[in-house]
Structure formats: C-alpha cells, structure tokens
Amino acid sequence: MVVSINEPQTEIEYPDEDGKPMAEGDAQCEYLIYARTSLRVYFQQRSDVYIAGNLFIYYEQGNPEAVVAPDTFVVFGVNSDNRRSYKTWEEGDKTPDFVLEITSKSTRSNDQGAKKGIYAFLGVREYFQYDPTDDYLVPQLQGLRLEEGNYYPIPASVVAGDVISIHSDTLGLDLHVNSSGELRFYDPATGQKLLAHEEFNEALQQSEQALREAEERANQEAAARQEMAARLAEMEARLRELQGDTP
Incomplete structure (x- = not known):
C-alpha cells in the first residue's frame, strides 16, 4: 500500500528591502525624492494612479529573484494605496507605464543593460534616465519610448536658450534640465513647474x-x-x- 504524505508547502518570501541605501549620494537621493513627491502631488486627485520610488517590483509569481526596483515609477489603472512592494500578479498584471532612473557611472551597465531589458519585457511604455552629476550621459536627460518591444529615443528639444526638454506622452508632462543640470517636471498646459x-x-x-x-x-x-x-x-x-x- 502506498501512503501519500502531503508535505507542508514552504511559503515563498518576497523581501521588501535589500538593506542597500536608497541612493548613492545626495544628488541621486534629492532627485529621487523630488520625482516621487512632485508626481504624487500632481496626480493626487486621481485614485487610479500609483507612484513609488525605490520599491521592489516582483513580476513573476513564485520567483522572488524576478525583481526590479526603479528609482521612480508610475502605474496607471491601479489604486494609489501605499504598498511595501509591488507584485504584478496582485495588481491585475499591471506593470509600470513610466520609469525614471537617476543614473550614474557606477549604475550605468545596469541602467543601460539589465534594467532596460526588464522594462522592455514588462512593457514599460517610457523609460527615462537622468544623470544629475553629469557622469556619462550626454545629454544628461534621455527618454526612450517602447515600440513593438524595442526602445527608441524620444526627441529632445531646447527651450529658453539652454533648457533640454523632453515630453512624456505617458505623464502628459515635460521633463526639463536647465544649464545647471537641475531636473524639473513642467505642466505644458500651464507652463508651471512641479x-x-x-x-x-x-x-x-x-x-x-x-x-x-x-x-x-x-x-x-x-x-x-x-x-x-x-x-x-x-x-x-x-x-x-x-x-x-x-x-
């Protein structure tokens, strides 16, 4: 006689943090906080927009290794409640629509390689990179838009003489970097900065x-x-x- 014994299933853990600092330096931290807080204020009247920064996104149920942590990301079509981590299978398989990475020379290979590939795989419509310390990215602000599974550059323009401007269709906002290298979001409808x-x-x-x-x-x-x-x-x-x- 064969006796079947149901072994207890081990619960899979999805850590909320990795013990690493939120950002590498003051500049990265400053703009990470700015992007997250200013976008939250801008979209505060909408309960279907979730905005977070430096938060783990788990995108494969049962595999805690399938994780990425954008510096700032925006998801449309999910509730705006705070989360300890973002699990796509608990969110109707909704993945970020917009991602901004505060990049530097030390994170270059990840931001340009692994993360870029993951974001394309997840269907992130727009992927922006900003280099606040002018380490390597020329120009300091660059945007990519997903088309048929591949990222293509979003055209940039120069306004007010020396300000680099890129429009985000996803957010409905302009991203500006001035001659001092400062990043700010602008509402093109009003001309006001966030x-x-x-x-x-x-x-x-x-x-x-x-x-x-x-x-x-x-x-x-x-x-x-x-x-x-x-x-x-x-x-x-x-x-x-x-x-x-x-x-």
Whole structure:
C-alpha cells in the first residue's frame, strides 16, 4: 500500500528591502525624492494612479529573484494605496507605464543593460534616465519610448536658450534640465513647474505671508476709514453747534 504524505508547502518570501541605501549620494537621493513627491502631488486627485520610488517590483509569481526596483515609477489603472512592494500578479498584471532612473557611472551597465531589458519585457511604455552629476550621459536627460518591444529615443528639444526638454506622452508632462543640470517636471498646459518639497513649502510660506500682509493692510485701511468717519462726524457736530449759536 502506498501512503501519500502531503508535505507542508514552504511559503515563498518576497523581501521588501535589500538593506542597500536608497541612493548613492545626495544628488541621486534629492532627485529621487523630488520625482516621487512632485508626481504624487500632481496626480493626487486621481485614485487610479500609483507612484513609488525605490520599491521592489516582483513580476513573476513564485520567483522572488524576478525583481526590479526603479528609482521612480508610475502605474496607471491601479489604486494609489501605499504598498511595501509591488507584485504584478496582485495588481491585475499591471506593470509600470513610466520609469525614471537617476543614473550614474557606477549604475550605468545596469541602467543601460539589465534594467532596460526588464522594462522592455514588462512593457514599460517610457523609460527615462537622468544623470544629475553629469557622469556619462550626454545629454544628461534621455527618454526612450517602447515600440513593438524595442526602445527608441524620444526627441529632445531646447527651450529658453539652454533648457533640454523632453515630453512624456505617458505623464502628459515635460521633463526639463536647465544649464545647471537641475531636473524639473513642467505642466505644458500651464507652463508651471512641479515644485520640490522645499520649494512647495517656500511658496506656501510666501503665500501665507502675502495673505497676512494683505489682511494687515485691509485692517489699517479699515481703521483709517473709521478714523476719518469719526472726524467727519465730529466736524459735523461742531458745525451744527456753530449754526445753533448763530442768531
């Protein structure tokens, strides 16, 4: 007689982190945070857009080795809730639509090779690379668009004399790099740039200060009008007194 013994299945672990630093240096970290936070603010009214950075994407169920961690990625058509990792089979097989890598000479081979191949395999529609320290990428900002399984360069233009601009059809935004090498997203409909966290706080403080100054001016003007009205009332009263004294 053959006895069948069902051995307990070992649960597959999908780690949330690898213990490595989020970015190699201040420049990489600064722009990683900028891209993630500014895009989250821009799309904050949409509950069907998920934006993350330096988060593991697992793209093959049962194989924790099938993983990639873009510096910033955007997925349309899934909820915007925070996640510890992104497992495509739990997301209706939705993969990122947009990826931005903050690249450098030390990550060049991975960003240009393995990751590029994985993103094409996953169907990432647009793959952007930005080299903040001007290590090797010329120009510092480059965009690729997926067509029939292969990536082709997205044309760049020069605006305002020296600003490199590339339009992302996927995001509906322009990516600009100025002569100082600073990356910013711009809304082409308004011409306004998406602010970094500190820029947003500074703009908020300036707005609050302007509001306080306007309220103070309004209060001063109201007080001046009240004082003028009191003086006029006093003059009218004095005039009536004088008229009463006239025979």
